[in-house]
Amino acid sequence: MKDIILSLVAAALVIAPSARAQCPDYLDYSQQKHQPYSSGKYQLSYMRPEPACRTFNSSIVEDTIKDMESVIKDPDLYRLFQNSFPNSLDTAVKWKGVAANNSNEELTFLITGDINAMWLRDSANQMQSYLPLVTANSSLSSLASLYRGVINLQARYILEAPFCNSFQPPVESGIGPSKNQDTPDDFTPAVSTNIAFECKYELDSLAAFLELSTDYYEATNDIDFFRNFQWVDAINTIIATTESLLGGTYSSNGSVNTLPYTWQRTTTSATETLDNSGRGNPVQANTGLIRSAFRPSDDSTIYQLYIPANMMFSRYLDSASKIMANIGNQRNLANHMHNFSGRIRDAITKHAIVNHPTYGSIYAFEVDGYGSQNIMDDANIPSLLSAPFLGYLDQNDKVYQNTRKMILSKDNSYFMRGPVINAVGGPHAGYGQAWPMASIIRIFTTNDDQEIRNALQEIVSSTDGLGLIHESINSFDAHKWTRQWFSWANGLFGQCLLDLKARKPGVLGASFQ
Numbered sequence: 001m002k003d004i005i006l007s008l009v010a011a012a013l014v015i016a017p018s019a020r021a022q023c024p025d026y027l028d029y030s031q032q033k034h035q036p037y038s039s040g041k042y043q044l045s046y047m048r049p050e051p052a053c054r055t056f057n058s059s060i061v062e063d064t065i066k067d068m069e070s071v072i073k074d075p076d077l078y079r080l081f082q083n084s085f086p087n088s089l090d091t092a093v094k095w096k097g098v099a100a101n102n103s104n105e106e107l108t109f110l111i112t113g114d115i116n117a118m119w120l121r122d123s124a125n126q127m128q129s130y131l132p133l134v135t136a137n138s139s140l141s142s143l144a145s146l147y148r149g150v151i152n153l154q155a156r157y158i159l160e161a162p163f164c165n166s167f168q169p170p171v172e173s174g175i176g177p178s179k180n181q182d183t184p185d186d187f188t189p190a191v192s193t194n195i196a197f198e199c200k201y202e203l204d205s206l207a208a209f210l211e212l213s214t215d216y217y218e219a220t221n222d223i224d225f226f227r228n229f230q231w232v233d234a235i236n237t238i239i240a241t242t243e244s245l246l247g248g249t250y251s252s253n254g255s256v257n258t259l260p261y262t263w264q265r266t267t268t269s270a271t272e273t274l275d276n277s278g279r280g281n282p283v284q285a286n287t288g289l290i291r292s293a294f295r296p297s298d299d300s301t302i303y304q305l306y307i308p309a310n311m312m313f314s315r316y317l318d319s320a321s322k323i324m325a326n327i328g329n330q331r332n333l334a335n336h337m338h339n340f341s342g343r344i345r346d347a348i349t350k351h352a353i354v355n356h357p358t359y360g361s362i363y364a365f366e367v368d369g370y371g372s373q374n375i376m377d378d379a380n381i382p383s384l385l386s387a388p389f390l391g392y393l394d395q396n397d398k399v400y401q402n403t404r405k406m407i408l409s410k411d412n413s414y415f416m417r418g419p420v421i422n423a424v425g426g427p428h429a430g431y432g433q434a435w436p437m438a439s440i441i442r443i444f445t446t447n448d449d450q451e452i453r454n455a456l457q458e459i460v461s462s463t464d465g466l467g468l469i470h471e472s473i474n475s476f477d478a479h480k481w482t483r484q485w486f487s488w489a490n491g492l493f494g495q496c497l498l499d500l501k502a503r504k505p506g507v508l509g510a511s512f513q
Contacts (some may be wrong), residue, residue, distance in 0.1 A: 022053075023049065023050070023052070023053035024049070024053070026049065026091045026485060027114050027485060029047075029049065030047060030466070030468060030484050030485045031466075031484055032045075033045040033465055033466065034046050034047065038075045038076050038078070038079035038467070039075045040074060040075040040076035040079075040512075040513055041076070041513050042076045042460065042461060042463070042465065043465060044076050044079040044080060044083075044463060044465060044466070044467035045083075045465060045466050045467045046079070046082075046083070046467070047083040047466065047467050047468055048082070048083060048086065048090055049090055049091065054086075054089065054090045054091075055089065055090065055091060055092060055093040055094065056089040056090075056093040056096070056146065057089070058086075058089055058130075058133075058141075058142075058143055060133050060143065061085070061086050061089060061130065061133065061143075062086075064085070064133060064498070065081070065082055065085060065086065068081055068497065068498075068501070069082075071501055071505065071508050071509075072497065072508045073508065073509045073510070073511065074460070074510065074511050074512045074513065076460050076461075076512060076513070077456065077460050077497075077508075077512050079467050080459070080460055080463065080467055080468075080469075080493065081493070081494055081497050083467045083468055083490070084467075084468060084469050084490035084491065084493045084494050085129065085490070085491065085493070085494025085495075085497070085498075086494070087113075087468070087485075087487050087490035087491060087494075088110065088126040088127075088129060088130075088487040088488075088490070088491050089130075091113065091485065091487060092110055092111045092112070092113055092126065092487045093108065093109075093110055093146070094109045094110065094111045094116070094118075094169065094173070094175065095107075095108075095109040095169060095170075095173035095175060096108050096109070096140075096145075096146070096149055097172055097173065098172070099152070099172060100171070100172050102229070104228070105152050105228075105229050106140070106145055106148045106149040106152055107149045107152055107153045107156075107170055107172060108145075108146050108148075108149025108150045108152075108153060109153060109169050109170060109173055109175070110122075110123040110126055110127070110146075110150055111487075112126075112166075112486070112487060112488065113483070113485045113486050113487040113488075114483060114485045114486070115166075115178075115197075116169075116175075116178045117166045117167060117168065117178055117180075117197035117198070118153070118157075118166060118167050118169075118197075119165060119166040119167075119205070120154055120157065120158075120165060120166070120167075120205040120206070120208045120209060121165070121202070121204055121205050121208040121296055122487070122488045123150050123154070123208075123212075124150070124154070124208035124209065124211055124212040125208070125381065125488045125491070125492065126487050126488050126491050127146065127147055127150055127212060127215070128211070128212075128215055128491075128495065129491030129492060129494055129495045130143050130146075130491075131215050131219060131495075132495070132498050134147060134215075134216070134219040134220065135219065135220065136219075136220040136221065136222055137220075144216070144219075144220055144222075147212070147215075147216045148216070148225060150212060151209075151212055151213060151216060151225075151231065152229055152230070153170060154208075154209050154212065154234070155209070155229065155230040155231055155233070155234035156170070156230060157195075157196075158206070158209060158234045158237055158238060159230060159233060159234055159237055160191070160195050160196075161191040161195055161196050161199065162206070162237050162238065162241040163187075163189065163191075163199055163201040163241065163260075163261050164191055164195075164196040164198065164199040164200075164201075164205075165198055165199065165200045165201070165202050165205045165294070165298065166196070166197040166198045167195065167196055167197055168193070168194060168195060168196065168197055177193060177194050177197075178197060179193075180193075180197055180198055183265070183266045185198075185199065185263065185264070185265045186263075186264040186265070186278065187199050187261070187262060187263040187264065187278065188261065188262050188278075189260075189261070198298075199263070200263065200293065200294040200298055201261050201263065201292065201293040201294060202292055202293070202294045202295065202296060202298070202309070203242070203245075203290055203291070203292035203306060203309035203310065203312075203313055204292070204295075204296045204308070204309040204312055204313070204381075204382050206238045206241065206242065206313065207309060207312040207313040207316050207317075207382070209234065209238065210238070210313070210316035210317055210319070210320040211312070211316045211390075213226070213231065213316075213320055213323060214316055214319040214320055214323070217323050218319075223323070223326050223327065226323050226324075226327055227327050227328070232324070232327065232330065232333075235320065235324065235333070235337070236333070239333075239336070239337070239340070241260075242290045242313070243340075244260040245260065245261070245290050245291040246288070246289075246290060246291075247285055248282075248283050248284050248285025248286065248287075248369070249279070249282040249283050249284075249285075250282070250285065251285075252285075259279050261293060262274070262277065262278035262279050263278050263293055263294075264277070264278040270300070271299035271300050271427050271428070272299075272300065273300065274293060274300055280293055280300070280301065280304050281302065281303060281304065281368060282368065282370070283303075283304050283305060283368050283369055284368060284369025284370050285369070287305060287347055287350075287351050287367075287369040288343050288344060288346060288347030288350070288351075289305040289307075289310050289344065289347045289348070289351060289352075289367075289369070290305075290309075290310055290313060290344065291304040291305065291306075292304055292305075292306040292309045292310075295309075295378055295380065295426075296308075296309070296378075296380040296381060296382060296383075297378055297379070297380040297426050297427070297428040298428065299378075299426065299427050299428050301366055302366055302374050303366035303367050303368040303372055303373070303374055304366070304368070305351070305352075305366060305367045305368060305369060306365075306366050307348060307352045307363055307364060307365060307366060307367065307384065308365070308382035308383050308384055308386070308387070309382055310344055310347070310348055310352075311348060311382060311387055311390060311392040311393075312382040312390050312392065313341075313344065314341045314342075314344040314345045314348070314392070315341075315390055315391050315392045316390075317337050317338075317340060317341040317344075318337070318338055318341035318342075319391075320337060321334045321335075321337035321338040321341065322334070324337060348363075351367050351369060352364050352367055353399055354367075354373050354375075356375065356402070356406060358406070358411060359402045359403070359405055359406045359411070360402050361398070361399050361402055362375070362399060362402045362403040362406055363384050363387075363399060363400070363403045365377055365378070365384060375406070375412075376412055376413050376414050377407040377412055377414065377415075377424055378414060378424065378425075378426040378427075378428075379414075379423065379424045379425055379426050379434075379435030379437050379438035379472075380426065380428070380435075380437070381437070381441065383424070383438070383441065384403050384404075384407060385404060385407050385408075385424065385438065385441050385442065385445060386441045386444075386445070387400055387403075388400065388444075388445050389441055389444045389445055395445050395446070395447075404445065407424060408424075408442065412424065414426050414427070416431075416432055416433060416434035416475040417475060418432070418434070418474075418475025418476040419475075419476060420434075420458070420461075420462050420473060420474065420475050420476060420477065420478045421434045421436070421439065421458040421459070421462050421473050421475050421478075422434065422458065422475065423435055423436065423438040423439040423442070423455075423458075423475075424438035425438070425472060429471065429472035429482050432474050432475055432476065433472035433473065433474055433475075433480075433482065434472060434473055434474075434475045435471065435472045435473075435489075436459050436462070436469050436470060436472075436473065436489060436493070437469075437471075437488075437489045437492060439455045439458060439459055440455075440459070440469075440489070440492050440493055440496045442455050443455050443456070443496055443500070444496060444499065447503075447504075449504060449506070449507055452500070452504060452507050453507060453510060453512075456507070456512060457512050459493070460512045461478070461512070462478045463478075464478050464479055464481060466484055468484055468485065468486075468490060469486065469489040469490045469492075469493045470482060470483055470484055470486065470489070471483035471486045471489065
């Protein structure tokens, strides 16, 4: 009976199936303009679903949106905040409930937006948007409960398929799996399509679980949560998985090592598959850096020692070690996590800091341990630009500042420039497509008021009237954009304005007309 009651309570937190049938599909809804428009020159659409059609309702989020109306003076900027900050809660909490075998284990299936699958990275970042509002709370209707549900479901996914990046709905949800593409991918180790939506191995996906765990613990000090369920087992799986990817392509006698992960896809895009029969380009042994077959953009790496993901993994492995130390009877594992984190940091310093003829010592984007280096940055997080945002280093760090100058210049091959928006892009959306996400991270990583105002001006003026943060925007034509519904980027923008409220309140009092 208890299981039934808890399941009913959890189900009540999200929109009921009968009511959902009366709600518009947000994929269509978000491509149309809806009144009332904002009163500024850009007349931005109101893009929130009706309250009955929102997938999760939080009074503290609603109160925050209302409070920010007196802080954000520009009507278009406020409308963009009003639409974007609650976007994950409004549209992406596809199911919330409890585990079939444990009525105390909360589960949250949080989709990325327009794709009916749960990415480890995206869902962790979507939850981070609400971190400033999270407090210890046992209620199933709280943001803390959403956090616990995402952590628990991510732990299950990692135990089932640690090399995969996105996943199908849990069986408890009653939602059937989605089909990714017509041609099956060829990868090892094989995973059922009933479990995984896609199995691109990305180091940042595992780092995202550590980040999510750290965020929840530091906000709530709820150590009992981590003692229960499958968190410790998931950490052990993450350690085993990443340590298996420390080795090089060749053994000491020159023979080819068997890799724990390979990937191939029939595709017309080079970024969607790996060469050398799915093994990627060679990697030198004993660098101390962890391989990543794919970037957080879901594009394949050129050199598999992807530095931003190693930065993120090192930073959050260390913070998660503090959780492990406080659980009790896990001191050896906690020490191992801390020491492993330190070795990765040392390896980044040794192999990833390179000399640029214009900017001096900078961080490379990717390396292979043989001396090859990829000098660029990509819009997706983790990126080199986001290193201070991740807490890996201080934004005043000299090497970071040199790197940042390179990233935000024509010397970064994926810095898109134009009259509409100037921001980092990437091969995922292609030439000329700048990502507002990168502009938001630019704001997070500077104290320069003018730089912040310029970035906000470009963002607020380039939504094509829809009032949502797109995935990418053509830097010469605001009518050409990708993904109008991208919950992570929308939540990140709301998170950014809350940060500015505390850090640069005067900027939010400015006009962007």
